[in-house]
Amino acid sequence: MRQRARYCPGESQAVKRAFIIFIAGTALLFGFLVIVIVLNESENDTSALATSTVANFVDPQTRGAYLARAGNCAGCHTVQGGQPYAGGRELPTPFGTFVTPNITPHHVSGIGIWTAQDFWRAMQHGKGRDGKLLYPAFPYTEYTKVTREDSDAIFSYLQTIAPAENAVAPDRLRFPYNIRALLYVWRALYFKPGAYELVANQTPEWNRGAYLVQGLGHCNACHATRNALGAAGGAALGGGQVAGHSWYAPSLTSRAEAGNADVPIEEIIALLSTGQSSKTAASGPMAEVIWQSLQHLSAPDVRAMAVYLKSLPDSSAAKSAPSELTADARQRIAKGSKIYEKHCKDCHGTAGEGAPGAYPPLADNRSVTLPSPLNTIRSVLDGGFAPSTASNPRPYGMPPFAHSLSSEEVALVVSYARNSWGNRASLVTAVEVDKTGSD
Amino acid sequence: MNRFQLLSFFCGSWCLAAAAAPAPPDTIAERAKPCLSCHAADGKTGKFEYYPRLHGKPKGYLFNQMLNFRDGRRSNRPMALLTQNLSDVYLAEIAGYFAAQEPRYPTAKDLTHETPAPTLIKQGDLARNIPACTTCHGKSLLGVAPNIPGLLGLPSDYVSAQMGAWKVATRRAPAPDCMGEIAKQLSDIEVNAVATWLAAQPLPANPHPAPALTEALPLKCGSVPDIALASRKP
Structure with missing residues (x-):
């Protein structure tokens, strides 16, 4: 009886249903895998859509050297004080530490046996010479817009530099991110090989700027919010914390952050090419980008980038009237003013007006009033110099205060600067200062 | 309406900032001021470590140490951050400035x-x-x-x-x-x-x-x- 009971009509229905669910599930999974594989394996050569770009270079190598600067390849592929392009720099990320490869033409530890086609495949499709999928710490999500012509030029330049025998250590990624096969899924979700498509109703200058900003310049790699899987989510150039760093890369579209809709074009150009404008000085990772890359670009290219950045539509929300400061907040701000008086006033001025060409104003300075106080805290803790550039070879600097002010004092003085001379932004606590990382 | 209000009315805060403040001295002494926040003429002990004097030390020595910090042969985070985007020519000028200063020795x-x-x-x-x-x-x-x-x-x-x-x-x-x-x-x-x-x-x-x-x-x-x-x- 017991045996028979197992095959009662109701149960047989359940078995059938389970079987159907199993078949349907398998089919779905199979379909998903097919889509993932198709999305990863299609390597349509989009180089035909290429826009012709830099003119006036004597040979592809010189052109490639210039473009490698524009893409700041050396920025990641060089260890502190090491031979350029020999790799080994560690990139900390929430997924573990990446160690950048050696891209000098060394036959064993570099890319000496690569062909221009292999290099193009890495730039365009994010795949290594052996077809293995590359982690998007290498910004192929942006480089996919680089033209074949530019990719070949960069490759031909890299083949001319001195080969460095430098076998770099393997990446140290946490489980499950160390399973490279998972990139099949990541790419199906977040990566589509493409090309920069000319916008017909814009000028050649605007298109050149857009091509540089979106492609080689890979600005979006920092100036966008990354989601839990490390993909740039949200609006392009909408701002976000730099992966693995305690720096906030401000929105390049919002008027309230570093959007350029209202900024005179000469000011944008000054900041990009010299690291300093009348309103602000580049600090942290942006100072590094200007030092290593942007200062070397031609005047027409920097102008083109500025024209494109200025044209981006404003994304800022309408300003709401600031709420009344509490008595406690006013007290903290008053304490901060004493510290400002002692340590900051001599350079940044009694009214936060700064000194032109040397010390940026703090009054009406958007970097000071960003929603995230991170960059202002970092500037106070670490100080720093704007980069040495052709037109500003001897930049003025700011001392670090990590050794002389307590976390509470840093919090007070930053709160004061964010809420004085017409500035209005959140107050800062000592805990926020303590939690600020040092990368 | 005063001069600044008038200016800001016509061109916004951009020229106001440029108009309001005097330029700092265009000297190497002004540029080297951030160094003094740690490095006194006779050296001093800070919250975390001892900061040796730079005043009167030989120029080549000071220059080499800045390169060593910048390129990672000496390990000191603040010094690496401060020197990382500066040219050799500029660092040499800063070294020369301190080499020419009078040291003060402790007893x-x-x-x-x-x-x-x-x-x-x-x-x-x-x-x-x-x-x-x-x-x-x-x-x-x-x-x-x-x-x-x-x-x-x-x-x-x-x-x-x-x-x-x-x-x-x-x-x-x-x-x-x-x-x-x-x-x-x-x-x-x-x-x-x-x-x-x-x-x-x-x-x-x-x-x-x-x-x-x-x-x-x-x-x-x-x-x-x-x-x-x-x-x-x-």
């Missing part, structure tokens, strides 16, 4: 107990290939321009910390790293004795580095080019 302490330091410092130990400090750092131990620093007027903690850093290679110089080789030969007791003895020495009336080397260095040093002596060779 020396008495030293009465027995120590191996004077022998090591004035004669070295040939058996272990340790040259006398005086052969490179000058007869009076005040350094030799342009690349070799003086050893007097420094706290013993600082000197022994540098020796320790050379021993474990967290302080390095371009190869051959002569001070690294020497420090690795010294025992901890000798390091302490030398550091204490040096810190206790009185300073002469005119404490400046010697103008140039008078004989060849006993060891090859990556930071001291051979050409320093070229002019003396027949």
